[in-house]
Amino acid sequence: MPAPLRLHNTLTRKVEEFVPLVPGKVSLYVCGMTVYDHCHVGHARAMVVFDAFVRYLRLRGYEVTFVRNFTDVDDKIIARANERGEDPNVLAQRYVDAFRADAAGLGLVAPDHEPRVTESMPEIIALIVTLIDKGHAYAQDGSVWFSVSSYDEYGKLSHQKVEELRSADEALGKRAPADFALWKAAKSGEPSWPSQWGPGRPGWHIECSAMANMHLGGTIDIHGGGLDLVFPHHENEIAQSECGIARPYVGTWMHNGLLTMTSGQKMGKSLGNVINVHSALEAFPAEALRLYYLHNHYRSPLPWSEDALPEALGMLSRLYDAREKAEAMAGDDEPDALAKELGPDAAAVLELGRAFPTKFHQAVDHDFNTAQGLAHLFELARAVNRFANHKKAKSRGRPIVEAALAAFILVRDAFGLMAMPTHAFHSEVKAKRLAALGLDRAHIEALLSERAAARTTKDWPRADTLRKELEQLRIEVLDLPTGVEWRVRLTAD
RNA sequence: GGUGCGGUAGCCAAGUGGUUAGGCAUCGGUUUGCAAAACCGACACACGUGGGUUCAAAUCCCAUCCGCACCUCCA
Numbered sequence: 001m002p003a004p005l006r007l008h009n010t011l012t013r014k015v016e017e018f019v020p021l022v023p024g025k026v027s028l029y030v031c032g033m034t035v036y037d038h039c040h041v042g043h044a045r046a047m048v049v050f051d052a053f054v055r056y057l058r059l060r061g062y063e064v065t066f067v068r069n070f071t072d073v074d075d076k077i078i079a080r081a082n083e084r085g086e087d088p089n090v091l092a093q094r095y096v097d098a099f100r101a102d103a104a105g106l107g108l109v110a111p112d113h114e115p116r117v118t119e120s121m122p123e124i125i126a127l128i129v130t131l132i133d134k135g136h137a138y139a140q141d142g143s144v145w146f147s148v149s150s151y152d153e154y155g156k157l158s159h160q161k162v163e164e165l166r167s168a169d170e171a172l173g174k175r176a177p178a179d180f181a182l183w184k185a186a187k188s189g190e191p192s193w194p195s196q197w198g199p200g201r202p203g204w205h206i207e208c209s210a211m212a213n214m215h216l217g218g219t220i221d222i223h224g225g226g227l228d229l230v231f232p233h234h235e236n237e238i239a240q241s242e243c244g245i246a247r248p249y250v251g252t253w254m255h256n257g258l259l260t261m262t263s264g265q266k267m268g269k270s271l272g273n274v275i276n277v278h279s280a281l282e283a284f285p286a287e288a289l290r291l292y293y294l295h296n297h298y299r300s301p302l303p304w305s306e307d308a309l310p311e312a313l314g315m316l317s318r319l320y321d322a323r324e325k326a327e328a329m330a331g332d333d334e335p336d337a338l339a340k341e342l343g344p345d346a347a348a349v350l351e352l353g354r355a356f357p358t359k360f361h362q363a364v365d366h367d368f369n370t371a372q373g374l375a376h377l378f379e380l381a382r383a384v385n386r387f388a389n390h391k392k393a394k395s396r397g398r399p400i401v402e403a404a405l406a407a408f409i410l411v412r413d414a415f416g417l418m419a420m421p422t423h424a425f426h427s428e429v430k431a432k433r434l435a436a437l438g439l440d441r442a443h444i445e446a447l448l449s450e451r452a453a454a455r456t457t458k459d460w461p462r463a464d465t466l467r468k469e470l471e472q473l474r475i476e477v478l479d480l481p482t483g484v485e486w487r488v489r490l491t492a493d
Numbered sequence: 494g495g496u497g498c499g500g501u502a503g504c505c506a507a508g509u510g511g512u513u514a515g516g517c518a519u520c521g522g523u524u525u526g527c528a529a530a531a532c533c534g535a536c537a538c539a540c541g542u543g544g545g546u547u548c549a550a551a552u553c554c555c556a557u558c559c560g561c562a563c564c565u566c567c568a
Contacts, residue, residue, distance in 0.1 A: 046568040226568030375515035
């Protein structure tokens with residue numbers, strides 16, 4: 001039996017027990033990208049949060065069917081293509097490819113289905129026909145509109161009142177200001193598909209209703225997306241689906257908070273303050289982004305700043321280094337007796353490691369509180385480090401840290417963090433930081449070997465001069481018992 | 494104007510009425526040839542403000558101030 005979870009439901013605005021329609025199975029639909037530009041670090045938050053959520057559900061024993069769409073026909077795509085004198089389909093495909101590269105870079109698990117609007121046209125048209133037949137929609141001059149007044153629960157997700165809504169697309173043949181397009185009559189030069197109302201294309205919201213139904217069936221357990229989609233997108237999806245397919249449309253609505261700039265404003269394409277995933281991944285490992293997202297609660301706004309990724313990378317290094325110390329320990333004594341012999345720091349690691357799975361799940365089962373789950377891991381890492389200072393830890397400590405090592409594996413499986421061997425992590429960090437700062441590896445290595453030579457002759461002044469020279473290049477030299485290591489400093493000067 | 498979310502130490506931040514969450518920064522100490530990392534300690538009587546309920550409030554209630562988002566481009 002999968003573990004019981006509690007999730008915040010936007011519909012009720014409460015954290016409630018999650019009960020899937022079919023015990024043990026979860027159908028999950030997440031709104032994907034509208035492919036008219038690169039994926040930025042705000043999109044990536046939604047992608048990573050739901051990626052980790054899928055991993056966690058599976059770890060907890062649920063059989064998950066995960067669908068994430070591409071919206072590849074849309075006003076914005078057409079507008080962008082016209083600006084550039086490019087075919088909209090070619091432009092959309094280019095950004096689909098770019099997204100796939102970013103998704104791979106971020107280490108996202110592949111959805112079970114990744115439907116595209118252009119490949120779902122018969123289902124979309126069929127749904128519109130049903131809505132017209134049932135009296136929830138009307139055709140006018142080659143377009144089809146959803147009649148909001150035909151659905152008296154409209155507004156239940158976003159708590160908007162129909163009378164309060166401003167109107168857009170006025171004078172296009174709508175009967176009421178709040179009505180929204182299901183099908184847009186083609187204008188010249190736009191991509192279009194034949195239909196009984198004439199050539200045209202789907203409105204923005206209908207595709208998700210149709211594609212969710214195609215791949216997951218009438219009622220879906222969880223629908224996710226960014227908070228900014230609550231209105232109008234998800235509100236309209238509910239109206240379309242509940243009038244045309246099934247009620248309820250969705251059991252639990254999950255919305256992630258938005259990335260904000262330090263000024264408090266959100267990051268948005270329209271504000272021109274975006275950082276692309278691609279450039280973030282050139283300078284930082286994907287796990288640093290992942291940790292940055294997951295060390296906050298998914299529903300909170302998340303401030304972006306220059307320091308966000310360096311700080312997250314520092315935190316990640318801390319975890320990797322603690323794990324490495326534990327991995328390096330040997331010994332095969334009976335753990336409880338050994339803990340008694342080695343003292344309170346050993347006993348603390350043993351106890352924290354053993355308690356970890358319970359504490360971790362308790363935190364994360366409660367509305368996916370990844371921040372609190374990770375806090376427990378940091379607590380454990382500190383205990384490991386403290387214990388590792390003991391003289392006998394390296395030769396005999398392995399049984400003491402065995403449970404702590406299992407904790408790192410648990411977090412890896414749940415969140416996709418700590419998935420690399422430590423040396424691979426550090427060499428990826430080095431490569432990316434060197435590239436980002438434009439540093440020359442050969443030059444650094446020459447300075448390092450010169451310093452090594454000075455140290456063998458105990459020429460300390462020369463060694464220190466070289467250390468300072470390297471420091472100015474942002475290279476930190478570590479004289480470890482196992483040999484000389486070096487790292488690229490993360491923080492700004 | 495309408496609908497929501499939020500204000501927790503220098504900064505970010507979790508908190509599900511009852512024992513120092515966590516991270517980052519700065520400053521001391523241990524350690525180190527010098528450093529770094531790590532550990533220990535300080536910053537720390539933290540919860541926007543004013544009332545109320547309670548044996549007990551960051552948490553519940555009322556009022557109030559401030560910030561942000563959404564109200565047909567948005568993850």
